Amino acid sequence: MTIPTAQRSSARTWLAMVPMLLGVLVGALAISATTTALPAMRQDLHMTDAAAIWIVDIYPLALAVTLVIAARAGDQFGRRTVMAIGLAGFALFNLIGGMTDSALVLIAMRALLGASEAAVIASVVSTIGAVFQPGERVLGYGLWTATFGAGSAFGPVAGGILAEGPGWRWTLYGGIPLVAACGDGTTGGDRHGHHGRGGWRDICAPPAGDCMTRLLTCGCFAFATFRSRTCASSPVPARRPRRSTS
Numbered sequence: 001m002t003i004p005t006a007q008r009s010s011a012r013t014w015l016a017m018v019p020m021l022l023g024v025l026v027g028a029l030a031i032s033a034t035t036t037a038l039p040a041m042r043q044d045l046h047m048t049d050a051a052a053i054w055i056v057d058i059y060p061l062a063l064a065v066t067l068v069i070a071a072r073a074g075d076q077f078g079r080r081t082v083m084a085i086g087l088a089g090f091a092l093f094n095l096i097g098g099m100t101d102s103a104l105v106l107i108a109m110r111a112l113l114g115a116s117e118a119a120v121i122a123s124v125v126s127t128i129g130a131v132f133q134p135g136e137r138v139l140g141y142g143l144w145t146a147t148f149g150a151g152s153a154f155g156p157v158a159g160g161i162l163a164e165g166p167g168w169r170w171t172l173y174g175g176i177p178l179v180a181a182c183g184d185g186t187t188g189g190d191r192h193g194h195h196g197r198g199g200w201r202d203i204c205a206p207p208a209g210d211c212m213t214r215l216l217t218c219g220c221f222a223f224a225t226f227r228s229r230t231c232a233s234s235p236v237p238a239r240r241p242r243r244s245t246s
Contacts, residue, residue: 008133008136009131009133013131013132017140017143019181019182020120020123020127020144020182021124021143021144021147022178022182023083023086023087023090023117023124023179023182024120024124024148024151025147025148025151025178026090026117026151026175026178026179026182027063027113027116027117027120027121027151028147028148028150028151028155029158029175030059030094030113030117030155030171030172030175031059031060031063031151031152031155032151032152032154032155032159033155033158033162034055034056034059034110034159034171035056035155035156036157036159036160036163037160037163037168037171038052038055038056039163040163040167040168041168044168045101045102045103045106046103047103048103051103051107054107054110055106055107055110058107058110058111059110059111059114059117060114061111061114062110062111062114062115062118063114063115063117063118063121064118066114066115066118066119067118067121067122068122070082070086070115070118070119070121070123071122071125071126073119073122074119074122074123074126075126079122079123079126079127082119082122082123083119083120083124085119086117086118086120086123087116087120087179087182089112089113089115089116089119090113090116090120090175091175091176091179091180093112093113093116094109094113094173094175094176094179095176097109097113097172098169098173099169109172121144121148124144125141125144128140128141128144158174162174
C-alpha cells in the first residue's frame with residue numbers, strides 16, 4: 001500500500017524516533033546484561049541463591065506489571081512527561097544500584113528500573129500509534145521491536161565484557177550516559193524553541209485517539225515479556241552422549 005505524499009510523516013517526525021529508540025535500547029541492555037554479570041555480583045555482594053534469582057527476574061516482572069499503568073499515565077499526563085520521568089528514574093536508579101553494597105537494595109533498584117523502562121516503552125508504543133499514518137506504523141513498530149531485540153541480544157556480551165573489565169557495577173553506570181544522550185534528544189527542541197509540527201513536543205502531546213488500542217498493545221507486550229523471561233529461565237536438559245556399542 002502506497003502512502004500519499006501529503007499524508008506521509010515528515011522527516012523531523014522520524015528523527016524524533018531516535019531518542020525514543022535509544023531509550024528502548026538502554027532498557028533492553030539492562031534486562032539481559034545482568035545474566036552474564038551475575039556471578040561477579042554474587043561474589044561481591046555475597047548473595048543467596050534466592051537473591052540472585054530476584055536480581056535477574058525482578059526487572060522484567062516489574063516492567064510487565066507497570067507497563068499498562070505507564071500507558072494510562074501517558075494518556076492522562078502526556079507521553080513526553082511520562083517518558084522524561086522514566087528516563088530520569090532510570091539514570092537515578094542505575095546510579096544508586098551501582099553504588100550499593102546491599103543485595104536487597106540492588107533488587108529494589110532493579111524493580112524500579114523495570115518500572116522506569118515501562119514508562120519509556122509505553123510512551124514509544126503509544127506515540128507510534130498516535131502520530132504515524134497507518135501504513136507507517138508497521139515500520140515504526142518494527143523499529144522499536146528490532147531495537148529491543150538487538151539490545152537483548154547484545155546485553156549478555158556487554159555484561160560479560162564489563163564484568164571482566166571495570167566491574168559489574170558498570171553494567172549499571174554504563175546506562176547513565178546513554179540515558180543522558182536520550183534525554184538531550186527529547187528536550188533539544190524545547191531549548192531551541194522549535195515547537196513546530198513534527199517536533200518532540202507535538203509527537204508527545206497527550207493523545208486524542210484510541211486509548212484502548214494502546215492499552216491492549218502494551219498489555220500484549222507485558223504478557224510476551226513475562227512469558228519469554230519464564231521460558232528463558234527454564235533449565236534445558238543436556239543431551240547425553242551416545243555410548244559406543246563396539
